[in-house]
Amino acid sequence: MGHADVIVDVAFLQYGKHAPSNSGFKGIVTTESVFGGFVNYLVRDKAISNSMDDELVRGKREQAKHTASSLLHSEHGLDGSLMDYTSRENATKNSNDKTYFTMTNEGKLYSQEQREEWIRNSMKSFSKDGDLIWTLVVSLDNYDLLNEYELKTQEDFASTTQKALNKTFKKIGLDPKNMIWWEDFHTNTDHPHMHITFLEKEHTRDRGKFTEKEIDKVKTTIITEIAARKRYKELYLQESEDALKMINPLKKEVISQMETLSYKTLKDVSNLYSQLPRSGRLQYNSANMAPYKNQLDNIVEQILKSDELKGTYEQFTDHLKKFDDNMNAIGNEKISHMLEREDTKLRVMIANEILKGFKEIKQDPTEKANKVHTWKMDHGTQLLWNALEQIKTDDLLPEQKIVIKELKEQNFVAAQMAIKNLGNSDMDQYLKGSVIVIASTKDAEKERGIEYLHSASEQGNKQAKKFMNFFNRSVSFTKNEFHGYKQRFGMRLPKFFKRMLNARKKEVEEEIDEYLKQNQKKIYEKESGEYPSYKVKRGEQKI
Template sequence: MAKIILKSQFTVSSKQSLFNFVDYVTRNQALKDKKKEQTLSDTEEKELERMTQLLSDSEFSVDDVYSDYIDYMKREQATLSEDDHYLKGVFSSSQTKVRREDVRELKQEIEDVTRQSRMGSVMFQDVISFENDFLIEENILNSKTNALDQDRLYKATEKMMGSLKENEKLHDTFWFASIHRNTDNIHLHICSMEKNNTRELKEVADGQFEVRGKRKQRTLDKMKLAFGQELTSPTYRLQLQTSMTNNRDSLLKDLKKTYETEVFSDNRSFLTEINTLKKELPDNKFNWQYGKLKPDTQKRVDRLTDVLTQKSPERMRYTKNVDAYATYLKELYGESAKPDEYLANKEQEIKTRLGNNLLNNLKKDHAVINHKVKKMLDDLPVHPKEGRDKKEIQKKETPKIEARPKASPYHSRKNMAIIKKNLVHDYDMKRAENDYEQTQYRIAAAQQRQSYDYHH
């Protein structure tokens, strides 16, 4: 089971049902506080029992559940303890502590929003729940005093609401939240709205339209990730991320070192594989990039990089840390963190980096490799033996024809000008090639950072 759970719904409704929700999140906690102080009346005790039972059946309700006890909720003096000026465990987008008069202002704001919108208003309702052991581990809940670090919950909620606003492209939003302890696990109720609705309309019947309230699943997943990253201690997460980066960089260095050893030691088997790969690469070296290769060519590159890194201890360390981070995500957020997708993305990322590393080395050593491959082929024995003998005899019997001496290309001013022009052209081409490669590298790095940011 995930340590952080998000349940979400929305209400497109009248102002009265939205009022009920605001009253509920303040009233329920007030009753719990009064019970601790042993100041509940018999009627309030029954109300609290009924609310707890209703919530055990469903985390959500607005019209059906809340309307039955709206009379009690409107008794605003019951939402405050006698010696406390602020509502306990309640905060909003503008205040870390909420007073009784602030609730009245919030209701007025909701009334203004619903009055302005003829098609109804959307209230997003979210419930974040936790395992209490997790809150204790993170030093958010004190197991001895039962005290809760409300400031950390506020900051995490603020981060989550920012993620909602960004991913759903909302404007001028406000939200209201309350910490509840009326179930086995502590949970947080949050309601949010736009002051001026910008959501698209959908047709619910002939000529009748309603504001679209459903949010994308991707939005909800990012909301939970934003909440968890702000709430949890970053120590372990940063430790794993730093280790992965160091392992990856060391692995790239190991690949280059092994590559140079194999090439310059004239390893025939390796040179043969490299020569086969080069035949499959595009003619234009600008396109010697892993992401631009055909799938079969990418697989050949993968086989070569696997060979070059198979003895590197950094490969195993990198894989171990990636697996540990995927496990961390799954334990914290559950399947909504998409741990399998994270593993697949990291595997593709390391293949791409290793592949580009190899391809860059091939471009740099292009002439050297060609020379070594040619020398290797020239050194191979010629078969059959008769063919070799025949070739040698023909060589002996063929009369030598003295070649006419070639005129020096530097003989005339015209030739010198042509050579100079070609040299300048070659220099410009080389510089353009280098600029292009740098640009492509920056684009690939940006794409990898975007993929990385999704899971961080």
């Protein structure tokens, strides 16, 4: 099996602990083992003997010895450390650079004085139990790729690292201003690679291991920066850029066609309106929407899969998928989730617009959905009363029996006090919902009870399921009502899209800029109707 073009290894070290097996580091991790003989090892002449002239090599060797010697006798021994390993000279033997440097959060370190000062300033941030340090190894599969990605000098790697790290820190919840980091570019193996190490100046994070989402963010950002180099831009990314730029126009077309909604879809909208709470926050992700979310999702799905919208929606998702495929191919794993993210946003926008339509009619006493809502609440209350007689109390808990007793005796205040002693089982949730619906005099309070009944139904309570089936049941939907709903959506949605587009424009542009750094147009070098033979090798990505 082949290899990915770019591999990103992630590991962490904790002060005073044994180094993890995947860190490439052995023994107990201390200040000395991280910052020890870093300079001596990183800038050793073997690593860069083919990239610098003899005089410079000798100078670097003497500089390294002097620095290591002086630091070795400080209170922190510096020999044989992590920094020593990453910046050693023999690691850059195939580099074209004549003067080797280590890139850091404070800039490039060339001289003995610069390295010594930077190390002394940084060591105190990794000196006590719990302090963390993270290491990344970013490898390219072969040296030919350095040309393809326009990574030809230390400067190329350093600038790529600097841009990637600042964005990475923000994405994983670290403050870029609170970070110490260094990067070294190595060419002493079959795979050119970078060692990137970072830690916090002031300790704020206690968890060393990154979550899968955090690892994805780290890899996405680093791979994106590498992919944004000139050659990759020319050969590969313009297609992705074009795909991203189609997001808003296609989204506009999807929304503008919603006025052609079918009879069944608008009937389902009307039925949803007859159930929704008349008070509280009405947004797709609000807590009181839980009982109605599945219905709303089904309506949105009908809209997007309707004959009128299906083709446009598929174009929309195809463009997003193409972008994800392009980004994931270079890293040989799933790290870009643009399709999932943008599709979810579109669905939530449509759902919220449907809910907004409800807000405009919920106070109209002549609206059929409101009349049906009142009827459902009244008959639902009676349904719960009747169900009380069918509940077998033999297997119930004492606190559950008390609730049923007080409710049957219509001691509503006592029943409402008694449900405070209930837990979260399906029967507990059912009894809470029943008491609130039966005992409450205001619709807003009754609607809160439906949330409990929905939860009980989801847990499998048969009586709760019976109630929710009744409450969700649709009623007749006349032709006049259909045309009224169709007209309402046909008038609303063009205005809705204009607002939505303005709100999303900046965000999408930022996403485009995040993934595609450069503005050059792709040079189409088609051969026999094909793009150039640029292939990403497939294989397992290492973590």
